Amino acid sequence: MSLETDGGIPSNSLQFKSSFRNPVGKPNFVSDPKEENRCPVCQSVLSNAIQLLCGHHVCQDDIERILQRSKTGTCHVQGCAMVFTSQDIFPDVCKRREISNLMVYCQYKDLGCPEKLPWKDLSKHESVCKYQGRQCEQCRQVVLFSELEHHISNTCEQREIECQYCRDRIIVSTIQNHHDSECRLFPVECPNQCGARDIVREQVRSHLAECPLQKAVCPFVKHGCTFEGSDEQLEVHKKEGIVTHVDLLVNGKIATNQEYGAALADMKAMLDKVIKENALIPKLIEENEKLQKESKANKMSIQEMKKVLASNGERVIQTGRKLEDKASVETVNKLQQEVAVIKGVVQESNKRMSNIERSGMTVGYDGGGQPNATANVEKQVGLLDIRMSELDLRLQLQETVNHDGVLMWKLKDYGRRKRDAINGKTLSLYSQPFYTSKYGYKLCGRVYLNGDGTGKGTHLSFFMVVMRGDFDALLPWPFQLPVTMKLLDQNGTRQHIAEHFMPSVTSNSFKRPTTEMNVACGVPCFALHSKLETETYLKDDTIFLRIEVDCKNIPALY
Known part of the structure; x- marks a missing residue:
């Protein structure tokens, strides 16, 4: 059965409940609360005040933590140190009302709300406060609720607008970067500064093919020639640079042959390595097949073991249930009767043994070499004691059966x-x-x-x-x-x-x-x-x- 609680303190230990509680949270008070309204434990304004026998007050949460650690606590007010238990404290509804009536600011004060009102009315006011802030889901900026729609439509840096050139939807904060490098229809100048303006970015390549200032590249550029110039300069370069171009071709050929030789040596080494590794493949395949067979056999063995274990486990459970089960009321009565009979036999045996001892007979053998009566009685008593102990144990087990649910x-x-x-x-x-x-x-x-x-x-x-x-x-x-x-x-x-x-x-x-x-x-x-x-x-x-x-x-x- 669960315990009812009042703010987390078990009601069965404090023996009280209070329905009046201070509002939740830590508001911004208009004036600094008096020392008598502060908790001596946490130094904050009292929350759900609990009064001690000494008259001092403590927050209910602090009382709970103190009494969870120990059955007693000590007043934290300087110079007091009075010891208390859970029976010595009670909720001070008057102090709670006093705290709830302290004047506080609206939490939207920084957004312009001028309200000052009792703490108990704060939650109701803030739910309808026209200055309450709302966070824009796009830019995460907090703005007034009344201005949120205007912000989303006109001032949010993360809103999307239409590019005036390509008509794509672009985030406001990235529009400049879009114009500078991405927009395919944005007007740009010729990279060669030929004087052409307002060239659509996607048509720049076509313009450069016709641009009079476009530099021509030497056909031997792929062999290492770095010449660039106009068409006329390129023709002169071709005629005057024949020797240079031949040197580039020869040097390039030599370098290519050297690279080819090195590549050929690497390929030969790799081929030798592949041949060696291929020689190991049959052996590895054979070992892999062997391991697979062993793994399959192990899996089958494990499955069989699991079946055996499951079967044995079920037998153990069924046996345990039978052993733990209690006998019926008739069986208990029968056992009680057996115990009573055995007790009577034991008592009768004890009487007989006492009579024999009083008659002067001793334990041992008589003149004929047979055990005397006392020895026989002792054996019977020992056996009956063992039997009675067993029956007592069985009876004790039967009497532990609970019939109250x-x-x-x-x-x-x-x-x-x-x-x-x-x-x-x-x-x-x-x-x-x-x-x-x-x-x-x-x-x-x-x-x-x-x-x-x-x-x-x-x-x-x-x-x-x-x-x-x-x-x-x-x-x-x-x-x-x-x-x-x-x-x-x-x-x-x-x-x-x-x-x-x-x-x-x-x-x-x-x-x-x-x-x-x-x-x-x-x-x-x-x-x-x-x-x-x-x-x-x-x-x-x-x-x-x-x-x-x-x-x-x-x-x-x-």
Whole structure:
């Protein structure tokens, strides 16, 4: 059952609740609040003031943190240091109202709002304040809500406008760069400065083919000649540069032959390497085939082992269920009768032995070499003691059967059992069965210490299982009783982790069982490991799990 809280402090420890609370947040106060209105712990303006016995006030959140660490706290006001517990404090509604009436500025003051109003009215005002800012989704700039539409349409640097030349949609902040380098229809001057203007950028190449100032390039440029000039200068260069061009061709040929020789040597070395590697390919193929066969055999062996393990695991689970199941009331009565008979026999044997001892006989052998009566009695008493101990143990187990719809499960060796779950040895554990009444539903708990489904690896998963019982034919189906599941707090602070659910009428988990038990139903993400594995819930390597079934509305069976 979950605890009701007031601002995060458990109500069962403070024994009060207050509906009046200060507004959320830290506003901009018109004047600096008085020292008496400040929390001595966090030094901020009091939030949801709690009064101590000494008369001083503390924020409720600070009180919560103090009492979570220890059962007692000390007043932080200088010169006071009064010790208090959760029973010595209470919410000061008067102080809370005083704080809520302090004058504050609207948060849109910097945008022009002149309002000064009580803190309690701030939220209502800001929801309709005409100065409230809105962030432009394009440029992320905050502007007045009333000016947002104008900003988006006319002043936002990230709005799109149409280029006046190419008619493409361009962001305002990039329009200049678009004109300078991208726009295909933007008018530019001739790169050769021939005087031609307003040449469309995409037609510059065509213009250069006809431009009178376009420089001609020497045909031997690919061989290394760097001459550029007019057509007339190019003709003169061709005639006067014959020797130079021949030298370029010869040098280029020599360099090409050298490069060819080096490339040929590299190709030969690569060819030798490829030949060597090709010689290894058959061997590698043979080894690969061998490894594939071994891998296939290993996979088959693993599958067989998994089947065997699954079969053995199911047998272990079924055996565990049978061992954990409790006998009927008739069996308990029978055991009690047997214990009573054995106790009577033991008492009678003790009387007989006492009579024999009083008659003066000693333990040992008589004159005929046979054991005397006392030795026989001692043997019988020893055997009866052993039998009575066994029956007492069985009776104790039968008497632990719960018929009130409550399972209290003490789970020891948590660390080892969780490692087994992680390693896949034992994924889940079953509890002993319990009943909703003497002739009611038969149930049990199931837990995955390393989680199941969405909680695997991060949470403890906790489920309830409906089992096949002796009186199922008399019970209403499907199972429809409210269920509460808990991980119990071992520190005494009652910070239990709890989940509540009402069984679904359509779920197969709550229909009348046709096998030993139905599919489990519960909470895969019941308790986070990092929270569970603290001293609050885990002590002496032990946790306590509890299932409570509300049995109030079970109809009479007869």
